[in-house]
Amino acid sequence: MIKIESVTFKHQNGTVALQNVSLEIRTGEATAIVGENGAGKTTLVKHLNGLIKPTEGKVTVFDLDTKQTTVAQLARKVGVVFQNPDHQLFSETVSDEIAFGLRNFGFPESVIKKRLEWALEFFGLTEYRDSSPMMLSGGEKKRLCLAIVLAWDPEVIVLDEPTVGQDLVQKEKLREVIKMLLLRGKTVILVSHDMEFVWSLQPRVIVMAKGRVVADGAAAEVFSRPEVVGEANLMKPQLLELSVHLKNPPQKPFADIYEARQWLVSSVSR
Amino acid sequence: MVGQQCFEVVAGMQWVSSGFIFRHMESPVHSLDPRTRLLFAVELFVLALVADSPLEVSIVSIVVVSLAIVAKIAKRLVRTMSFTAGFAVMILVINMLVGQPLVYSIVLAIRFIAIVGGTSLFFLTTSPDELEYVMKWFRLPQDMVFAFVTAVRFVPVLMLDATQIMDAQKSRGLEMQKGNFIKRIRNFIPVLVPLVVTAVIRSGELAEAMESRAYGAVKKPSSLYALRMRKRDWATGAISVMLLVVSLYYFLVIAPIG
Amino acid sequence: MKPLIQVQNYSFTYMGTSRPAARNVNLEIGEGEIVILAGPSGCGKSTVLKSLNGLIPHLYSGSREGTVIVDGHDVAETQVSEVAKKVGFVFQNPENQIFMFSVERDVAFALENLGFPRDEIRRRVDWALDLMGIQRLARQAPHELSDGQRQRVAIAGVLAMTPKVLILDEPTSLLDPLTARELVLLVKRLHDELGITVLVVEHRLDLLAGIASRIIVMDRGTVAMDGSPREVLARKEALTIGVGVPTVTRLYGLLTDHGLNLGQAPLRMEELAEAVNRLVP
Numbered sequence: 001m002i003k004i005e006s007v008t009f010k011h012q013n014g015t016v017a018l019q020n021v022s023l024e025i026r027t028g029e030a031t032a033i034v035g036e037n038g039a040g041k042t043t044l045v046k047h048l049n050g051l052i053k054p055t056e057g058k059v060t061v062f063d064l065d066t067k068q069t070t071v072a073q074l075a076r077k078v079g080v081v082f083q084n085p086d087h088q089l090f091s092e093t094v095s096d097e098i099a100f101g102l103r104n105f106g107f108p109e110s111v112i113k114k115r116l117e118w119a120l121e122f123f124g125l126t127e128y129r130d131s132s133p134m135m136l137s138g139g140e141k142k143r144l145c146l147a148i149v150l151a152w153d154p155e156v157i158v159l160d161e162p163t164v165g166q167d168l169v170q171k172e173k174l175r176e177v178i179k180m181l182l183l184r185g186k187t188v189i190l191v192s193h194d195m196e197f198v199w200s201l202q203p204r205v206i207v208m209a210k211g212r213v214v215a216d217g218a219a220a221e222v223f224s225r226p227e228v229v230g231e232a233n234l235m236k237p238q239l240l241e242l243s244v245h246l247k248n249p250p251q252k253p254f255a256d257i258y259e260a261r262q263w264l265v266s267s268v269s270r
Numbered sequence: 271m272v273g274q275q276c277f278e279v280v281a282g283m284q285w286v287s288s289g290f291i292f293r294h295m296e297s298p299v300h301s302l303d304p305r306t307r308l309l310f311a312v313e314l315f316v317l318a319l320v321a322d323s324p325l326e327v328s329i330v331s332i333v334v335v336s337l338a339i340v341a342k343i344a345k346r347l348v349r350t351m352s353f354t355a356g357f358a359v360m361i362l363v364i365n366m367l368v369g370q371p372l373v374y375s376i377v378l379a380i381r382f383i384a385i386v387g388g389t390s391l392f393f394l395t396t397s398p399d400e401l402e403y404v405m406k407w408f409r410l411p412q413d414m415v416f417a418f419v420t421a422v423r424f425v426p427v428l429m430l431d432a433t434q435i436m437d438a439q440k441s442r443g444l445e446m447q448k449g450n451f452i453k454r455i456r457n458f459i460p461v462l463v464p465l466v467v468t469a470v471i472r473s474g475e476l477a478e479a480m481e482s483r484a485y486g487a488v489k490k491p492s493s494l495y496a497l498r499m500r501k502r503d504w505a506t507g508a509i510s511v512m513l514l515v516v517s518l519y520y521f522l523v524i525a526p527i528g
Numbered sequence: 529m530k531p532l533i534q535v536q537n538y539s540f541t542y543m544g545t546s547r548p549a550a551r552n553v554n555l556e557i558g559e560g561e562i563v564i565l566a567g568p569s570g571c572g573k574s575t576v577l578k579s580l581n582g583l584i585p586h587l588y589s590g591s592r593e594g595t596v597i598v599d600g601h602d603v604a605e606t607q608v609s610e611v612a613k614k615v616g617f618v619f620q621n622p623e624n625q626i627f628m629f630s631v632e633r634d635v636a637f638a639l640e641n642l643g644f645p646r647d648e649i650r651r652r653v654d655w656a657l658d659l660m661g662i663q664r665l666a667r668q669a670p671h672e673l674s675d676g677q678r679q680r681v682a683i684a685g686v687l688a689m690t691p692k693v694l695i696l697d698e699p700t701s702l703l704d705p706l707t708a709r710e711l712v713l714l715v716k717r718l719h720d721e722l723g724i725t726v727l728v729v730e731h732r733l734d735l736l737a738g739i740a741s742r743i744i745v746m747d748r749g750t751v752a753m754d755g756s757p758r759e760v761l762a763r764k765e766a767l768t769i770g771v772g773v774p775t776v777t778r779l780y781g782l783l784t785d786h787g788l789n790l791g792q793a794p795l796r797m798e799e800l801a802e803a804v805n806r807l808v809p
C-alpha cells in the first residue's frame with residue numbers, strides 16, 4: 001500500500017519535476033503510469049523506494065514514511081527495475097549479479113541458493129549462470145535485471161520502460177511475467193510509452209503531464225478522454241480505436257484481440 | 271561515510287558545475303569578443319601577481335567584482351568563489367604558521383582570491399562555443415579542440431549517469447556507507463564498474479555518430495561563425511591595456527617608493 | 529534503373545565472435561523507397577545498417593564477405609566521410625549524437641568537417657532547420673531540449689549534407705507516442721518533398737507500417753521476408769519470427785483464419801472496422 005500526499009519535487013537546478021501529486025496505490029493492483037517525455041514519471045517512481053524524498057508533501061510505503069526510512073529498507077519491499085541495464089550490471093557472473101541483492105538484504109545462504117536457482121530457471125538464464133552479464137544481448141540483460149529484482153520477492157514491482165528495444169516475443173514473455181506476479185497478489189507499477197502494451201494489461205492508468213497527474217482511472221475510461229490523450233502526448237490504443245469505428249460496437253472496448261475476434265465473428269454471423 | 275562522501279562529492283560537483291556552466295545572458299561583457307575577455311583575464315592575472323600590498327590586491331579584487339556586476343554574474347561568481355574562500359583561509363593560516371608576517375599572508379590570500387575570481391570571470395561569461403573558437407584561433411590541433419568540446423559537453427551527462435547508477439544500485443539494497451573501511455571501499459565497485467561501462471558504450475556511440483557526420487574529412491574544417499573584433503572590442507581592449515600600464519607603473523614604480 | 533543500394537551475398541562476423549551477425553544478405557533498394565527493416569532483437573538489423581554507411585568495416589573489425597554498393601560506390605573501399613554525404617545515419621539515443629553547444633552549430637558540424645564555405649554552411653543549416661521545424665531552437669543548448677527535439681536536431685544534422693538515403697536506427701523508441709508519431713510523419717514529409725530514400729529500423733510498426741512502401745524482415749542474420757507491409761505483416765511467419773506486427777494486422781489474421789473475408793490486410797483500425805462493417809448484416 002502506497003500513499004503519496006501532495007508531493008512536490010524540485011531538482012537542484014530548480015526544475016519542478018512533480019507538482020502537488022496525490023495518489024494511492026492499493027495492494028495487488030496493476031497500475032500504468034503514462035505521459036509525455038519529461039512528465040515526471042521516473043521522478044515519481046523514484047519516490048516509491050525513497051531514492052528521492054519529496055521537497056514538499058509525504059510518501060508512505062507500507063506505513064513507513066520514506067523520509068524516515070532508508071532506501072535499503074524500502075527497496076526490500078519495493079523493487080524497481082530501471083530502464084538501462086548497463087546502469088547496474090557489474091558482477092563477474094550472472095549468478096553473482098542475482099545474488100548481490102539477496103546478500104545486501106541479508107538473506108541466509110540457503111535461501112539465497114534457492115532463490116537464485118528459481119530466478120535463473122524462471123527467466124531462462126540457467127545456461128548463462130557462469131557467463132559475464134556484459135556478454136548478454138540487450139534483451140537478455142533486461143530479463144536479468146527483472147530476475148535480479150524478483151529474486152528478493154518484493155511486494156511491489158516497478159518497471160520503468162521495460163519494453164524499449166524489445167521484440168514481440170520478449171514483450172509477450174514480459175506480459176506473462178507481469179500477469180503471473182499479479183496472480184500472486186503482487187502490486188505492479190509499469191511506466192511506459194507503449195500504449196499497446198499498457199492496454200494489453202488493462203491496468204489502472206495514471207496519466208501525467210508537466211509534473212501533474214491529469215487523469216487516473218481504468219484504461220478504457222482514461223484513453224477515451226480525448227483531452228487527456230492530447231494533453232499528455234498519448235495515442236489511443238488500437239483496440240479502443242476499433243470499438244469506436246464499429247457499426248456494431250461492444251458494450252466495453254476489447255481487452256485483447258481474442259475478445260475482439262469473438263465479438264466480431266459473432267456480430268458478422270448474426 | 272565513504273559512500274555518503276562519494277554521494278556528496280557528486281552532488282557538490284553538480285552544484286559547483288552549475289555555477290561554472292555558462293548560461294546564455296546579455297550584458298556589456300558578454301557581448302564582447304571572447305578574446306577581449308581573455309585579455310581582461312590575463313591582465314587581471316598579471317596585476318594580481320604584481321600587487322603586493324593590501325591596498326593593491328584590494329584594488330584588483332574590486333575591479334574583478336565590478337566587472338562581475340557589469341556582467342550580471344556577481345551571484346554566481348560568489349557561489350563559485352565560496353570554494354576558493356576555503357583555500358584562501360588555508361593559505362592565510364599556513365603562512366602565518368610558518369611565521370610569515372600577517373600582512374604578507376593576507377596579501378597572499380586575497381591575491382589568490384583575485385586570481386581565481388578573474389579567471390572565473392572569463393569562464394562564467396564565455397560559452398564553451400566561444401572557448402572552442404578561441405582555441406581554434408590559437409591554432410590548437412582540431413582533435414584537441416574537439417576532445418575539449420566533447421569533455422565539456424559530456425561532463426554533465428556522465429554526472430547524470432553516475433546519479434542514475436547509484437540510484438539503481440541503492441535500489442538493490444547497496445548501502446554505500448555500511449561496513450568497515452575495506453567493505454566501504456568495495457562498495458564502490460558496483461558503482462564504478464557500470465560507470466566505466468556506460469562511459470565506454472557512450473564513447474563508442476559518439477565515435478559512430480562522429481564518423482557518420484564526416485568528422486576528419488578535411489584537414490582544416492571550416493566554421494559557421496568566425497570571431498570578429500568590433501570597434502568596441504578594440505576600444506575596451508585598448509583602454510584596458512592603458513589602465514594595465516598605468517597600474518603596473520603605480521604598483522611597481524610609485525608605490526614601492528612611496 | 530540501377531538500385532541506389534545493392535547488397536550482394538554480404539556476410540559479416542564481428543571480431544571475437546563466431547556466429548555471423550549478417551549472413552548472406554541480398555538486398556536491393558531503389559531510389560525513393562521507404563523501407564522498414566524489421567526482425568527480432570539481435571537478428572542483425574543494426575549490423576546491416578552500419579554496413580551501409582561504412583561504419584562496418586571502417587570502425588568495426590571482423591570478417592566480411594560480399595559487397596555493399598551505395599550509389600555506385602563500394603562502401604568498403606570508400607571513406608566513411610564520403611559515404612556520409614550520401615547516407616545520413618540517425619541513431620536511437622538522441623543524447624549521443626549532438627556534440628556542439630548550440631543547435632545550429634551542431635547542424636553545421638558535418639558541413640564544417642567537410643570544409644564547406646561559410647555562406648554555404650549558413651544556407652544549408654537554415655534550410656535543414658526549417659525542414660525539421662526547429663528554427664526557433666537554433667541558439668538553444670542541447671541540454672535545454674526535449675528528446676523529441678534532440679532527435680529532430682540529429683536528423684537536421686545529417687540532412688544538411690543532403691544525403692540520398694536517410695537511415696534511422698530505432699529513432700522513436702525513447703519518445704512518447706505523439707512525439708514519435710510526429711517524427712514518423714516528418715520523415716514521410718521529407719521523403720515526399722525531397723524524394724529521399726528512407727531505411728528505418730523499429731520494433732513497433734503500428735506507426736511506421738502506414739508510411740512504408742516495403743518491409744524487409746531479418747531473422748538470425750539473414751533476410752527472411754521482403755514485400756509490401758500489407759503482404760508481409762499478414763503472413764504467419766512474421767509473428768513467429770518476432771516482428772512487431774501491429775495489433776490491427778494481428779486481429780485481421782485471427783479473423784481471416786476464422787473464415788472472414790476482409791479483403792487486403794489493414795494497417796489502420798479504421799480500415800479493419802470498415803471491412804467488418806461491410807460484412808455486418
Ligand SMILES: Nc1ncnc2c1ncn2[C@@H]1O[C@H](COP(=O)(O)OP(=O)(O)OP(=O)(O)O)[C@@H](O)[C@H]1O
Nearest residue numbers: 011012013015017036037038039040041042043044
Ligand atoms: N537530475 C536532474 N536534474 C535536473 N532536472 C532533472 C533531473 N532529472 C530529471 N530532470 C527533469 O525533471 C523532469 C521530469 O523528468 P523525468 O525523468 O521524471 O520524466 P519522465 O516522465 O520519466 O520522462 P521520459 O518519458 O522521457 O522518461 C524533466 O523536465 C527532466 O528534464
Ligand SMILES: Nc1ncnc2c1ncn2[C@@H]1O[C@H](COP(=O)(O)OP(=O)(O)OP(=O)(O)O)[C@@H](O)[C@H]1O
Nearest residue numbers: 137138542545549568569570571572573574575576
Ligand atoms: N560490436 C559488436 N561486437 C560483437 N558482437 C556484436 C557487436 N554488435 C552486435 N553484435 C552481435 O551481432 C548480432 C546482431 O546484432 P545487431 O546489433 O545487428 O542486432 P539488431 O537486430 O540490431 O538487434 P536489436 O533489435 O536488439 O537492436 C547480435 O548477436 C549481437 O550480439
Ligand SMILES: [Mg+2]
Nearest residue numbers: 041042043160
Ligand atoms: Mg523516464
Ligand SMILES: [Mg+2]
Nearest residue numbers: 573574575697
Ligand atoms: Mg539494433
